[in-house]
Amino acid sequence: MREIHFFESHTCHETEEDAQLQVEEDFEILESIMDKLCLHYLLLKRTDWDKFPGAHYTVGIDTLMPGGRTLQLGSIHHYRDNFSVPFDIRYEDVDGEMRPVHQTTYGMSERLVGAVVGVHGDDQGLILPPAVAPNQVVLIPILAKGKIEEVMKHCEAIRDRLVEEGLRVHLDDRDDRPGSKFYDWEIRGVPLRLELGARDINDGVVTYSRRDLGERGSFAREDLVDSVRSLLEEVAVELRRRAKEKMETSVETIESLDDIPKKILRMGWCGSEECGRKIEETTELSILGTPYTSEEYEGRCVACGKETKTVVYAARAM
DSSP: OOOOOOOEEEEEESSHHHHHHHHHHHHHHHHHHHHHHTOOOEEEEOOTTTSOTTOSEEEEEEEEOTTSOEEEEEEEEEEETTTTTTTTOEEEOTTSOEEEOEEEEEEEOTHHHHHHHHHHOBTTBOOOOTTTOSOSEEEEEEOOTTOHHHHHHHHHHHHHHHHHTTOOEEEOOOSSOHHHHHHHHHHHTOSEEEEEEHHHHHHTEEEEEETTTOOEEEEEGGGHHHHHHHHHHHHHHHHHHHHHHHHHHTEEEOSSSSSOOSSEEEEEOOSOHHHHHHHHHHHTOEEEEEESSOOOOOEEOTTTOOEESOEEEEEOBO
16 A cells, blocks of 8 residues: 555644634544545544543544444544643733643544455455555556567556556566466455457557456547546445445444344433443443534433433444
8 A cells, every 4th residue: 555644643722712623624634534545434422431531522533344343543632721731831822921722633543554454355355445556557468479569568658658647557567377467466456457468459448457346348548548547536436335335234223222233323312421331231332422513313312211312323343
């Protein structure tokens, strides 16, 4: 995969409102990252007993892994001045007064790599999202006696053209059978494989195979760049669709604590720690929290029966 810089960003702000704006910007950065990784996720505000100690609130970033467990990819914390006051971290305002700063933290880790491998991979190996694949395209020459030099010349021209357009392309010129090369690049997860032989050259086409669907086809050689870009985007769209569908079909709303399904549970909660603990003990799941962006809900707390408009998620967490 391409180099990913994992980070933990700590910021200081003059007011609580400024810190909140930073949190909202963090969500925009997150959306961009997840779009490139083709991962679907939930933003869940952790309970008071599960948030970062001392934080005003913590938002967890959770995705679904193949075994049905959720994986926290990162978290965003809003501290207010809960740490700046005791540690005397202050700034001078426009009136010359020293005031405590308001702080936030945004952290993500190498779990992103594990999520990409787990969410997108299949029995044939990795499937890498085009935006982060070291090689977006692998080009396989289909050689035949008397045509080797001609085929290689055309393959090199195709590679150079795509590289000029900023695409990451590898020409596999190893002395090996095409089928063996196919297997090697499938297991490595290259999103798009191109094949070129003497017949393709004569017909003015390039043969392709998508790693996500195993779909084969061909396109006109003259449409090389546009076709490759379009196919890579189609791969990304499909990976996002599948990740979203897997998570959405794995969430089930329940109205009681009887006959608990082995899924991510969505349920009414009155907000009390006592009922939260009861939910965890009864379901043997971990409460992930309430949606950061509120969801419409009218029902009863599954633990105590009180009417509530608060929904909470619980799952088997890694």
